[in-house]
Amino acid sequence: MDVFTPYLSAIDNQDHRIRMEEILNWIMEKFPQMEPVMKWNTPMFTDHGTFIIGISTAKQHVSVAPEEVTMTHFADRIEQSGYSATKGLFRIKWKDPVDYKLLEDMITYNIQDKAEYTDFWRK
Template identity: 60%
Template sequence: MEIFDECLRRIDNLEHRARMEEVLNWVIKTFPNLMPVVKWNQPMFTDHGTYIIGFSAAKHHLAVAPERAGMIHFANEIEEAGLEHTKELVRFKWDNPFDYVLLEKMITFNILDKADCTTFWRK
């Protein structure tokens, strides 16, 4: 988890920092084969050198970026959960319970979908 220390220190709100740390630790525990990395000052996880999931902190939410293909695949579930989103990320509000079920589905989808991917991003 030390790899994410600098990213976590940049989150001024201690409750938000604790939530981010909780989510990152959950990913590490649930998907021990993923490699934790920091790119573009954001915590991410990769598998065989390809991007799987990334996280960033904003004032009102924790953003989760499963890449565009993941957003398309889970569009209905994201809408049904009432989560705000863009084409590239889902916004999980700090004051709401975190949806680990959806996060697990997104990560699992990317691991399987990118099993043969040889680039960092999908082409």
Template identity: 50%
Template sequence: MEAFKSFLDSIDNEAHKEKMESLLKWVAKTFPNLETTVKWNQPMFTDHGTFIIAFSKAKAHFSVAPEAKALNQFTTKIETAGYSQTNNLFRVKWSQDIDFSLLKAIIQYNIDDKAECATFWRS
């Protein structure tokens, strides 16, 4: 989690910081083969140099960005979980529970779908 220290330290609200740290630790533990990095001030997880998922913070929520293809695949489940969505991310209010089974499915989808991907982003 050392890679994410500066990002986590930038979260002023202690409860939000703890929630984000818990989430990042969960991803790292659940998917130990993923690499960690920070780009564009967002903690990211990558696999063989290709993007898998990123997170960002805002005042009222944090965002989850798994790329548009994964979002399109999981739109109904994201809506069912009560999260709002754009073309490139979905938002989890700080007051909402994290749907870990949904996150696990999205991350696994990206790992599987991008197994042969040789670029950071999908083309």
């Protein structure tokens, strides 16, 4: 979590900071093999050097970016969870519950789908 400390410290709203810490800690506990990294001022997790998921804050929400392929694969579940989405990310409003099962399934999907991947991003 040390890699995320400066990012988290910069979140002025204490409730938002605590929520982000909870999400990031959950990912680290659930997937201890992944490496937490900061890239482009975004907390990310990688597996064998390839991008798996990025989680960042915005004024009204937490942004979850698992790559477009994963967004497409899970589009129905994202919608069922009530999250708004673009082609590359979905948004969890600060007061909405986190669908941790959806996060777990997305991360697992990316780890498995990118198991033989050597680049950071999908091409």
